[in-house]
Amino acid sequence: MQWILGIALAAAVFVILKQWGALTPEKKKSAAWKTALVVGGALLLFMVLTGRVHVLTAAVAAVLPLLRKLPALIHHIPTFRRFMGASGARGDGHSHGTNGGNENDRSDAMSESEACDVLGVQPGCSESEIVAAHRRLIQKLHPDRGGNDYLAAKINEAKATLLKKYRA
Numbered sequence: 001m002q003w004i005l006g007i008a009l010a011a012a013v014f015v016i017l018k019q020w021g022a023l024t025p026e027k028k029k030s031a032a033w034k035t036a037l038v039v040g041g042a043l044l045l046f047m048v049l050t051g052r053v054h055v056l057t058a059a060v061a062a063v064l065p066l067l068r069k070l071p072a073l074i075h076h077i078p079t080f081r082r083f084m085g086a087s088g089a090r091g092d093g094h095s096h097g098t099n100g101g102n103e104n105d106r107s108d109a110m111s112e113s114e115a116c117d118v119l120g121v122q123p124g125c126s127e128s129e130i131v132a133a134h135r136r137l138i139q140k141l142h143p144d145r146g147g148n149d150y151l152a153a154k155i156n157e158a159k160a161t162l163l164k165k166y167r168a
Contacts, residue, residue: 037065112165115158127166134159 016035023031044061047053116123119133137155141147 110154110157110161112161115161118154118158119162121162125162127163130159130162130166 020028020031044053044058048055048058113123119130119137121129121133134155138152139145141151141155143149143152
């Protein structure tokens, strides 16, 4: 196996050096980067296959060359957002801009009486009663303990609605 790898490495070096002489100075810079990336990738692949580098480390190393393209990708974010907003408008009748506004409206949508019903407290209760009721319910209904996201969100929204008058 080592003989095969040695022969393949020698052949690759021979081909690279043979083509290197025919390149113009401008193309040599580009070729140097490409060669370095290919050699680094091959070395990384070899180390992963032999168990000397963890697969996640290899994945991070594989992403590093893509960081060079990050400014170009950032340039396209507004286009991507417009596209996603347009597809959202087709799907549910709301544009992207109104969805952002609805998030704040949703937290205000729960009335104080509804929040009291959710937490099981009386209107006008103390801050400590609200916190205790929230803690008791969230321990039972949290998604990590077998509950679901919807109920946990409602409980959190109720707590935020009731505590708003104490913290304002």
